[in-house]
Amino acid sequence: MSMPRPTLVVGAGQAGLELVTALRDLGDTEPIVLVGEEPVPPYDRPPLSKGYLAGTQRLSDIVFHPEPWFAEQDIELVLGDPVARIERDGDRGSATTASGRVIEFGRLALATGSANRRLALPGADLDAVLDLRSVADADRLGAVLDGLATGGRLVVIGGGFIGLEVAADARAKGVDVTVVEAAERLLGRVVSPQLSEFYLAAHRRRGTEVLLRSTATRIVADGVGVGAVELADGRVVEASAVLVAVGAVARTELAEQLGLQVDGGIVVDEHALASDGMTVAVGDCTSVPNPYTRGTPGRLRLESTQHASDHARTAASTLVGSGAAYTSVPWFWSDQGELQLQISGLYADVDRTVVRGDPETERFTLLHYRDGLLVAAECVGTRQDHIAVKRGLEKGMTIDPDAAADPGVPLKRLLTPAP
Known part of the structure; x- marks a missing residue:
């Protein structure tokens, strides 16, 4: 009896790690090979421009799991040897890494992430x-x-x-x-x-x-x-x-090798399936149908750890056949020195904004509405407002704009079902 071909996950960033973790959480026992380009285990990337760069975090603080964890989960972790070429024939295929190693696979997931956009300027190649x-x-x-x-x-x-x-x-x-x-x-x-x-x-x-x-x-x-x-x-x-x-551009080279549809990212449906109906693709290498029901129709490419995690769980459910659709409310965050920004929802086609608090104090919330419905919140130093809005949007709720301006009233008390 032939051994089952493993699931190959190309890309060991947040999306790739979340995908293999979700497969195991869903009870999938097939062998998995997770291939990363960098020589270190999967780590949390946002701190690179925050705590890690500032020196308040070390590499051990941002690595998700030490290498022995992957062996315990029956996941083969390949580091520092990126996939250079993929060939696929129906439900089987093979990938060749930069070192020449050939990895046979059954199921395929692309979590190839993004690459920094380059500037074509004279002097852009200088050392500094x-x-x-x-x-x-x-x-x-x-x-x-x-x-x-x-x-x-x-x-x-x-x-x-x-x-x-x-x-x-x-x-x-x-x-x-x-x-x-x-x-x-x-x-x-x-x-x-x-x-x-x-x-x-x-x-x-x-x-x-x-x-x-x-x-x-x-x-x-x-x-x-x-x-x-x-x-x-x-x-x-x-x-x-x-x-x-x-900015950054989606890494779609391998998808293009496979003949998958690409439009600013690997085009996937609401189940994270690419155009061949077999390959899943996840995270910021993808172009997804807008999962936010209060957003504007169309496709978008989201770059956030939340998107990577939620989208990867959707892809894992697709691979095991449970078929959950991707419907997450987007949220983002940014630490710029002591200023912490947290965003829930998507700012687009807004017709009213309510200012909650005083921006001069550097602690305030901007609540954005379309046709009387709350669609997004931008919170600077107001964590409780962010939590309330995020949970409310996830539950399909809204907040009366006329009542929201008073920062003395917790937003969680103002949440009501959306019409």
Whole structure:
């Protein structure tokens, strides 16, 4: 009797780990091979731009499980040897890793994640031009920031979450920081205009120079390192190091090898099934039908640990045949220094915003409505508001906007069933 072919999970990030964990939780006993590109076991990636970079967390604090745990779960963990090629013929296939190892499989899951978007600028290949995606990147960036603390300037190209989190960490270490953002506001793709204005003022209060509507066109060398960043309007910003943080793109190369449909990400249905009807794909490498019933119709690519975890559990249920659909309420968080932001729902097509608390105190909540229905909340330092809204949205509830502005009334008391 031939041995069963294992389930191959390509990608050992949050989504890949959650998928293999969920398979075991669901009672699946088939052998599993989990293949990761990095030489360390799966770890929590968000702290790389927060506690790990700040030095308050070590690698052992962010690794989900030590390697013996995987053996106990009958999961073969392959580290530092990424899958380079996949071939599939019906319900079986084989993958070849970078080292030439061939892994036969029965079921296939792609959890290939994202890659940082690159800037095609003169000077972008200089040694002191950095990005942040892996533990190795964070170690290198941390060493550079420690060196700049005695003198020097970090220029951050990109005013998104990663750029602003690193900017806050750098300022806390005494580093001079300039953030260069091409758009007209910070975090413009993911938060409301009101919250963008708050974070602009908050970072400037803390000594960070923020340049909006500013496009970097060249990184100028100073010897072998970086000396400045030139902008499209002719300005020159002094720089000792540059962090490029201009977003990420889905890693779809293996999906394209397999002939799967790709549109900004691996196209999957509500059960995490790719276009061949056999392969599952999970996490931020995917383009998913909007799972949020109060969102706008269409597809989107979500980048968050919550999405990775929830989507992976959906994919695991698909692989074992239970067929649960992905319907999670999205939520996100960002620590920028001592400012903690928590977001529930999706900000889109909003027609009313209720401000709860005073932004000047750096503790407030923005409640966003469409046609009288609560669709999202942005909470800065108001954890209880976030918990109430998140749980309420998950249960299909709403909050009367006229009653919500008083911060003295807990939001959990105001939750009512949505019409």
